[in-house]
Amino acid sequence: MNPTPTDVTGPAVLWPWWSEGAVETVQWLLDEGDMAAASRDHPQIAECEQLAEDVLAPGRPVMMCDSGTGALETGYAALQLEPGSEVLVASHSFRATVTAMLPAGLVPVLCDADPDSGGIDLRDAATRLTRRTVALTITHTWGRPVPLTAARRFCDRHHLALLEDCSHAHGTAWRGRPVGAAGDVAVWSCGTWKMATGGKAGLLTCRDRAVWERAQVLAQPKHHALARVHDPQLRALAVTGAGHNRRPTPVGAVLVADHLRRLPHTLATKNERQADVEKLLANALPCLVPLPDPPGRSTGALYKWHWRNTSPHPVDTVIRILHAAGVRAARPSRPLHHTPLFTDPGLAASLRLPSIPPAAPDSFPGTDQLLKQLVEIDTRDMYEPLPDGDPDPYEHALAAAARELHALDRKD
Known part of the structure; x- marks a missing residue:
């Protein structure tokens, strides 16, 4: 099936x-x-x-x-x-x-x-x-x-x-x-x-x-x-x-x-689809730059994809436009140092869990820099190749998002 x-x-x-x-x-x-x-x-x-x-x-x-x-x-x-x-x-x-x-x-x-x-x-x-x-x-x-x-x-x-x-x-x-x-x-x-x-x-x-x-x-x-x-x-x-x-x-x-x-098929398919979509992305929305391939990764495929927003628009605006165009885009999950478990030390004590030292919010600059302008793409529609001869649906979606961003540029 x-x-x-x-x-x-x-x-x-x-x-x-x-x-x-x-x-x-x-x-x-x-x-x-x-x-x-x-x-x-x-x-x-x-x-x-x-x-x-x-x-x-x-x-x-x-x-x-x-x-x-x-x-x-x-x-x-x-x-x-x-x-x-x-x-x-x-x-x-x-x-x-x-x-x-x-x-x-x-x-x-x-x-x-x-x-x-x-x-x-x-x-x-x-x-x-x-x-x-x-x-x-x-x-x-x-x-x-x-x-x-x-x-x-x-x-x-x-x-x-x-x-x-x-x-x-x-x-x-x-x-x-x-x-x-x-x-x-x-x-x-x-x-x-x-x-x-x-x-x-x-x-x-x-x-x-x-x-x-x-x-x-x-x-x-x-x-x-x-x-x-x-x-x-x-x-x-x-x-x-x-x-x-x-x-x-x-x-x-x-x-x-x-x-x-079927894992070898899954990995090959996801890598092929990622390469195709990134080519479309470079043509339609060069302001979204894929994170570079992980250093040293010799086999495997990315579970989710991430694109860095380099446009002048807020990342949430870009995500909203992508989502409206049909791309399954969202912000990545917030880092742990911004979650209540690490910002409110009393929470763990309420369940008699170990005392967790509170995380200073400004002591993780690398994590914050990584996530600041990142757009996350859900790849759940990337597990089978496109049928021969069918257009890539991402071509239409990314083109629609590009038009909306250009219209926003003109308003600005």
């Missing part, structure tokens, strides 16, 4: 969708009624985990969880970081990357971003190290990989654990090295509109066998954990579990596996 994209000015066919075979398997699971997935090796989940290892994390076993956030929480807990310890993380990051550490009693310390690449600024992170710092979390936001060698060296130099959030970067590699390969723990979200999604699911890998076994006991049902765990104490805990249930559903496993199989 591969729907044909429609004109962006009309009701577009938007990702996600799944193959007819995946839909039939889901229907069969519903008819069978086996939604518990509590057995030692549930076939659909085992198949998805093996596919994820082959496609995303060669050489590392993969555990499937109920969500990306659940995988993150499990990873933070499995690292056995002391409650009250500090974790360095970019302010330019998805919120769950940070909030998932709070149940483990960890304190997020926000760091600035590189205004050109969007990745965490490790020079700024070095200035925020304290004797309580125990880990660095990097997020390959929007599919723009953080340099893996630099992140690993930083952690080794300062004796820190490294967690990689690869939730926007399915199939991405940095200088030929898959994202996730550098981290002590790496996770992928497979929820919402990710490039491999089951509606709600997550994947986790670990560098160290002991961390991996702890993750099994923290996240998986009894029979599944006992089949994978060798440590006697952890096996004893696996009999009851440790208070968490991150078990995925077989339906989610079938849907994620379907997208992992």
